[in-house]
Amino acid sequence: MHVVITDGEVTDVRLRIYEPPRFFEALLRGRAFTEPPDITARICGICPVAYQMSSCQAIEQACGAVLDEPLRALRRLLYCGEWIESHVLHIYFLHAPDFLGASSALELARDHRDLVEKALRLKKAGNDIMEIVGGRAIHPINVRLGGFYRTPTKRELRPLAERLRWARDAALETVQLVAGFDFPDLEIDHELVALHHPDEYAITEGRVVSDRGLDIEVAEFLEHIVEEHVAHSTSLHGHIIERGRYLVGPLARYTLNYDQLPLVAREAATQAGLGRECRNPFRSIVVRAVETVAACDEAVRIIEEYSEPDRPAVPVLPRAGVGHGASEAPRGILYHRYSIDDEGTILEADIIPPTAQNQDAIEADLRKLVTANLELDDHDLQHLCEQSIRNYDPCISCSTHFLDFTVERR
């Protein structure tokens, strides 16, 4: 991150985020249409299911395949596992230390051991879903176009439900805990964009909607969203055409889909002091906790209603065409588009991850933050900026240094 301060005024804030999808888009060209779920899952160790789901959805659309309902439910269950894992990791191990005065998760483990033990058990509930439905906890191997290689039996899922009921209670306690944190006042005015589904809190599918009237099919995504090269970064920045910056992720999902949250999650949100919308990025930790409740509750529901599918996957046969897929990765919309020929060879691939879409919003927040805190020395300013960036849980996992911070005072 580079900040330029000229005569006491912030004249430039630039955040350079390493962005792997560009490489993967090139890697995918010429590959078989069956390969993206496995290949793109390796983009991120935290959200492989998101990449699998968005890629499957896009290619299945291109090939005209429609999943059987039980398979769709299983995919949602798998995705709930990833949400639980990712949200709990972020809440307890990355974000909570900022609010509890701990310098790191390690310090938190030393000072609040019970809390961290509970977090590990809660996260493990997500891992267990990933292992049983996805085949393993990291980079699930059981996902394929059209469904799964093997679907679990009712008997295999039953013990999961019990662990998830405990997890739901632990998630409710998490909401109570984080709601008591001291949050800086900050209201953002970015356009909020999320998937929306009328019958469920959108995770695996939905229309793309915003709080300013955007309401489109996923297939229309690139007609409304453009990615632009920015000189200071290798990544592309997403903009809504003729409107500019926007924000995806927990705040957008919560604000746009509050009514679709399960009752237990809405009640937890109310008790936590959240209204029907949330525009304070520091409170995203509360929203993530509420979404963890929702994911646990939803996972329990899916398991209770589960009927073993007649077949593990529907056939997906190649045909020339273009397909679009989008799902809600833990940190926001993940869009995939593939163009394939009649033999199933990939001609083009587009992947737009949430971090690229949020980058402008993050920079805008940082600009505001730095402007309001110019009196801080570079060290304290860096800490504040790191906290602010963490609000968005940006996907920079492969960057070993979280933040290389430079301030140029002119």
Place this chain on the structure above:
Amino acid sequence: MDGPAGAAPVAREAGRGTATPVAAPGEAPTAPGDPRRVVVVGVGNSLRRDDGAGIAVVERARPLLPPRVEVRTLSGEATTLLDAWAGADLAVVVDAVRWDHPAAGGVTRIDAISEPDAVTGWGAGASSHGLGVAEAVALARALDRLPPRLILLLIALAEEGQGEGLSPAVQGHVDEAVALLVAEVTAAGRL
């Protein structure tokens, strides 16, 4: 991949031509009926050049290890490592790290139980989005979740851009790392 560039961990360099003799392929490192549980974890991403070194090493070693040894590949996120070595008597973790010393490809062996200082302070709090191997060890130590024996084999990476395949510098030391890994498991079988 883990560890900040330029970090100078207090670590014992074991590689670069000083590898312990290894078991011949097929030689059983653990005796039949030996209840000890051995877990080998390769950490990294094989589509990020040398970051995939840990994965490459454990995959190369896999046929040389007895079937009872659990071989896993992980991204290195700390809490999953805690789960991976839970209940193990010996865990060997192979990861690529950014270090100036040793030179690229050099393999450093750290006994995380007897040499805690070799891990402390290395890479802590480095990432916004996940915690790595060093943090996993520290976290496990704080929570009494370390296995009785935990060996880290850390390979100094040269290239960490996008792409498949290891750099020549790191590729040239894969056999050495494999030998060290197999030797660790073999030694455990003799205890």
